[in-house]
Amino acid sequence: MLQLLETLGLKALEIPTDPRTGLSIEALDLATRESRVAACLLVANASNPLGSIMPDENKRRLAKLTAERGVAVIEDDIYGDLHFGSERPWPIKAFDTAGNVMLCASFSKSLSPALRIGFVAAGRYRRRLPCRRRSPAAAPIRSPRWSSPSTSNRGLSIATCAACGEATNGRSTAMRAAVARHFPGATRITEPQGGFVLWVELPEEVDTTALHDRAIAAGVSYVPGELFSASGMYRNCLRLNCGNPHTPEIEDAVRRLGKLMTA
Numbered sequence: 001m002l003q004l005l006e007t008l009g010l011k012a013l014e015i016p017t018d019p020r021t022g023l024s025i026e027a028l029d030l031a032t033r034e035s036r037v038a039a040c041l042l043v044a045n046a047s048n049p050l051g052s053i054m055p056d057e058n059k060r061r062l063a064k065l066t067a068e069r070g071v072a073v074i075e076d077d078i079y080g081d082l083h084f085g086s087e088r089p090w091p092i093k094a095f096d097t098a099g100n101v102m103l104c105a106s107f108s109k110s111l112s113p114a115l116r117i118g119f120v121a122a123g124r125y126r127r128r129l130p131c132r133r134r135s136p137a138a139a140p141i142r143s144p145r146w147s148s149p150s151t152s153n154r155g156l157s158i159a160t161c162a163a164c165g166e167a168t169n170g171r172s173t174a175m176r177a178a179v180a181r182h183f184p185g186a187t188r189i190t191e192p193q194g195g196f197v198l199w200v201e202l203p204e205e206v207d208t209t210a211l212h213d214r215a216i217a218a219g220v221s222y223v224p225g226e227l228f229s230a231s232g233m234y235r236n237c238l239r240l241n242c243g244n245p246h247t248p249e250i251e252d253a254v255r256r257l258g259k260l261m262t263a
Helices: 002-007 025-034 056-068 123-132 151-182 208-217 248-262
Strands: 039-042 072-076 101-106 118-121 197-201 237-241
Touching (some): 056 072, 101 123
Parallel strands (some): 039 072
Antiparallel strands (some): 197 237
């Protein structure tokens, strides 16, 4: 998304975010009082890379605040089905009474990655979307002809998503334990509430951007923390993927990565 904003000639303004409750509503309030903010782009449920889920009251406040100040909300809910709780969390769109939230979602991260199908509930921006397609060669945006799904299909989808969430929760727990075993002692790890990634904060002397090439050469892949910042922060952080079952091979990769950090 940072690359896309840069291509469009737009500037990204970073808002402080809590690893459990997500984007700070107080900071967003302050940022939108005087500056010219066009839109708020965020993942409220199982955010990438923190795995946080914004509380419903914060979602309600965000929807109200942005509508009052004319700040469009682009909500990416692609990870919402991969929650670890007993109930699927509501999107911000559920608290939108002004049509100001554009809800974007897909089945690609939960039911079937190969589908590559997404949708947008665009509210009052619906008629403007066809003019904002990424590529002239892209298929036109059409209004769907809705049909009511059968009860059995709906039940199957919910059960499948619940199973996916349970599986990713177990893999996340296994990866957290492996990081605790093999990374430096002062390492801090998120406790995600959904999704399949972990955010790891290392001692200040560890530069994950500088370490990346050595890690790739050793057969280990991660995303340097700096790539999640528009201003070059988080060089001592990284993101790990927990989407695959935790095998002995993955355990050994975590061990090798931890050894590189202390070499």
